[in-house]
Amino acid sequence: MNFVAPLWLAAAGLVGAGVLIAHLFSSTVPPQDVLPTVRFIPESTPLTVMRSRRVSDRLLLLLRLLAVALLGFALSGAHVSRRAPSGIVLIDASRAVASLPLSVDSALAISIAGSEFVVFDSTARRVTRDELRELGRASARGSLSAALVVAHRIVAGTAGGEGTQLVIVSPTVAEEMDSAVAPLIGLWQGPVRVVRVAAAAQPAQGSWDMRVSGDDPVAAALAGVPKGSGAATVRLLRTPASRADSQWTETSGGVLVVWPANSGSLVRRAVADSQGGIASSRAVVVAQFARAEQPREGRPVARWIDGEPAATERPLGRGCIREVAIPVDVAGDIALRESFRAVARSLLAPCGGTPDFTSSHVIPSRSAAAVIPSRGAARNLATAGTLPLWLATLAALALIVEQALRGRGRRAA
Amino acid sequence: MLRTSAAASLTPYAELLDSLGGLTWPSQVRVRAGDPGSHRSNRLGRSPEFTEYRSYRPGDDLRRLDWKLFGRTDRLYLRIADDHAALRTSIIVDASASMRFPVEGYGKWEHACAIALGLTSVAISDGDAVGISVATSVGERAIPPRRRRDVLHDISELFRSIDVSGEASMAGAVERLVSAPRLVVITDFLGEAERALGALRVAAASGAEIFAVHVVAETEMSPPERAFMASDPERPEFRRAMSDENRSRYLETFAAWRGRVAGELHAMNGNYRMTTTAEPVRDVVRRVVLGGAS
Numbered sequence: 277m278n279f280v281a282p283l284w285l286a287a288a289g290l291v292g293a294g295v296l297i298a299h300l301f302s303s304t305v306p307p308q309d310v311l312p313t314v315r316f317i318p319e320s321t322p323l324t325v326m327r328s329r330r331v332s333d334r335l336l337l338l339l340r341l342l343a344v345a346l347l348g349f350a351l352s353g354a355h356v357s358r359r360a361p362s363g364i365v366l367i368d369a370s371r372a373v374a375s376l377p378l379s380v381d382s383a384l385a386i387s388i389a390g391s392e393f394v395v396f397d398s399t400a401r402r403v404t405r406d407e408l409r410e411l412g413r414a415s416a417r418g419s420l421s422a423a424l425v426v427a428h429r430i431v432a433g434t435a436g437g438e439g440t441q442l443v444i445v446s447p448t449v450a451e452e453m454d455s456a457v458a459p460l461i462g463l464w465q466g467p468v469r470v471v472r473v474a475a476a477a478q479p480a481q482g483s484w485d486m487r488v489s490g491d492d493p494v495a496a497a498l499a500g501v502p503k504g505s506g507a508a509t510v511r512l513l514r515t516p517a518s519r520a521d522s523q524w525t526e527t528s529g530g531v532l533v534v535w536p537a538n539s540g541s542l543v544r545r546a547v548a549d550s551q552g553g554i555a556s557s558r559a560v561v562v563a564q565f566a567r568a569e570q571p572r573e574g575r576p577v578a579r580w581i582d583g584e585p586a587a588t589e590r591p592l593g594r595g596c597i598r599e600v601a602i603p604v605d606v607a608g609d610i611a612l613r614e615s616f617r618a619v620a621r622s623l624l625a626p627c628g629g630t631p632d633f634t635s636s637h638v639i640p641s642r643s644a645a646a647v648i649p650s651r652g653a654a655r656n657l658a659t660a661g662t663l664p665l666w667l668a669t670l671a672a673l674a675l676i677v678e679q680a681l682r683g684r685g686r687r688a689a
Numbered sequence: 690m691l692r693t694s695a696a697a698s699l700t701p702y703a704e705l706l707d708s709l710g711g712l713t714w715p716s717q718v719r720v721r722a723g724d725p726g727s728h729r730s731n732r733l734g735r736s737p738e739f740t741e742y743r744s745y746r747p748g749d750d751l752r753r754l755d756w757k758l759f760g761r762t763d764r765l766y767l768r769i770a771d772d773h774a775a776l777r778t779s780i781i782v783d784a785s786a787s788m789r790f791p792v793e794g795y796g797k798w799e800h801a802c803a804i805a806l807g808l809t810s811v812a813i814s815d816g817d818a819v820g821i822s823v824a825t826s827v828g829e830r831a832i833p834p835r836r837r838r839d840v841l842h843d844i845s846e847l848f849r850s851i852d853v854s855g856e857a858s859m860a861g862a863v864e865r866l867v868s869a870p871r872l873v874v875i876t877d878f879l880g881e882a883e884r885a886l887g888a889l890r891v892a893a894a895s896g897a898e899i900f901a902v903h904v905v906a907e908t909e910m911s912p913p914e915r916a917f918m919a920s921d922p923e924r925p926e927f928r929r930a931m932s933d934e935n936r937s938r939y940l941e942t943f944a945a946w947r948g949r950v951a952g953e954l955h956a957m958n959g960n961y962r963m964t965t966t967a968e969p970v971r972d973v974v975r976r977v978v979l980g981g982a983s
Contacts, residue, residue: 306916306917306918306930307917307918308917308918308928309917309918309919309920310790310919310920310921310922311790311921311931312797312877312906312922312923313879313909313939313943314919314921314927314928314929315879315927316946317919317929317930317935317939318929318935318938318942319929
């Protein structure tokens with residue numbers, strides 16, 4: 277058992293000794309009672325104060341010592357240290373992986389005895405060696421930082437974490453990198469090894485179609501976008517959506533873009549106002565838009581300049597519905613601007629956004645890790661775990677029982 | 690007849706009052722002339738109840754001459770009959786904190802109240818007027834002497850309204866009732882005992898019949914056989930330790946003090962009755978009115 281702050285243990289020892297001494301040399305004042313004829317008790321009798329040379333109230337003493345010891349252990353951050361695993365293998369199971377069985381084979385081949393396995397897509401979880409064969413590739417985007425956090429949690433509170441090897445089995449594509457990846461790898465104390473596996477092929481732009489009535493500015497904006505061949509994977513509606521559209525989305529896995537030409541089809545805002553621009557992942561449009569409606573709850577795919585979603589996406593069956601609350605004036609020239617056309621094109625992306633499977637490098641950043649100010653304290657807290665909390669709870673219970681016993685003793689007296 | 694509400698307030702005492710039916714409380718001496726009652730008066734009167742003849746002396750009231758006897762004997766005799774008068778009874782009850790003992794359950798105060806009601810019932814049955822005075826820490830609470838039976842209810846209600854606490858001046862109450870023909874004091878004598886006894890001595894010298902009912906708790910007679918710090922309920926800061934070593938000395942001192950109080954009362958020709966809370970109230974009342982062993 278290790279301690280984060282052993283000084284508290286020494287303090288608890290001192291308090292415990294004091295309690296023991298108090299029980300050895302305690303004086304007992306007899307209980308008080310009313311007696312109207314007290315005047316007839318001989319005056320010369322001294323107050324009955326009995327000194328005990330033996331340990332008195334042994335049960336109470338035991339409870340008090342137990343409470344003090346538990347509090348001491350709790351405050352000193354007692355914890356049982358586990359042995360860190362020899363290695364941690366992070367296996368990418370996101371959509372970016374070309375073949376997950378091949379990735380698993382690579383992971384098993386390169387893992388050393390006693391390794392832990394972490395599988396990640398948009399989230400990360402620990403799996404056993406046996407479970408690896410049953411994994412399936414996810415359609416979600418990968419997040420390497422989520423997997424790194426799980427790896428850090430595994431080695432937290434263990435002894436010998438500095439020797440744990442971190443193996444990343446992933447195509448390390450751009451879409452699964454974020455700003456936390458480099459610092460998290462920089463924090464890793466052991467060796468880091470990246471096993472790059474084949475990335476999935478970048479999906480081709482799917483075909484799309486559009487349903488409009490009459491002259492439509494959005495149709496004009498998307499006029500230059502090739503519609504592709506074969507069955508459509510994206511359906512943009514400028515007219516009200518029907519039941520058939522929803523069924524198509526559920527069964528085909530396509531994207532249904534609901535972008536009503538007329539107001540009144542979406543959720544009306546409490547206060548209508550105007551905004552000076554829209555931003556999507558690809559472009560920014562600076563122009564004045566009247567904002568009277570809003571899309572329903574979902575993942576934002578375009579925002580107004582005040583941060584509110586202008587378009588959201590929510591899953592429906594195998595596909596998704598994308599609601600766009602951007603009014604386009606027929607009379608203006610906004611639809612013809614290149615920035616607006618870029619925004620409109622971004623709304624035709626597949627569910628979850630356009631995959632970006634371009635290769636990226638995993639570069640550990642020690643300097644980025646150093647900006648985390650409470651690195652040591654965080655490690656200590658993580659090391660202590662929940663054991664001190666349980667110890668403190670047990671100490672409180674012991675004190676409650678001690679109080680109850682003391683009260684019963686008084687009543688009996 | 691008692692009112693319905695009055696009867697309800699006396700329900701706890703019903704058994705006691707019932708058991709005292711037929712009991713009388715005769716005066717030990719001839720009482721002074723007054724309202725008609727059941728006690729022999731110190732004045733000879735003209736009641737139909739014949740007592741004796743006496744020879745006529747000049748100055749006697751001619752209306753009391755027995756003319757029939759004069760016709761037969763040719764001598765002048767006066768027809769003499771005893772006069773009967775009522776005896777006003779005043780009962781003083783101590784409501785100091787020492788009377789609230791034991792604190793829980795039936796204690797000295799409850800015992801004293803029952804005794805007072807029992808004595809009142811007997812006195813009223815004799816046709817005597819009974820008044821009650823309760824000495825409390827905030828002064829005296831009193832009901833003036835009355836002969837009507839519903840005074841029992843009023844006394845019961847008065848007892849229920851009393852806050853038994855603090856120090857009460859029994860001596861003051863006795864001093865105010867020093868002229869009462871019959872004075873009953875129900876107390877534990879743990880307050881100003883000397884002053885109260887002095888006032889009783891004055892009352893006795895004035896010709897009053899004195900009855901002192903000394904109420905003692907069983908726990909006072911036999912304290913718990915364990916060590917404890919005893920405190921005076923009237924003066925909580927006054928504390929002494931009771932232990933196995935000094936229990937016997939306590940009992941001796943307490944008994945000696947009771948003997949001295951009894952001696953003082955006997956010396957003033959008073960009636961001293963000691964009772965513990967364990968004694969049935971009926972027996973206490975009988976001992977008081979019939980003059981049983983003290």
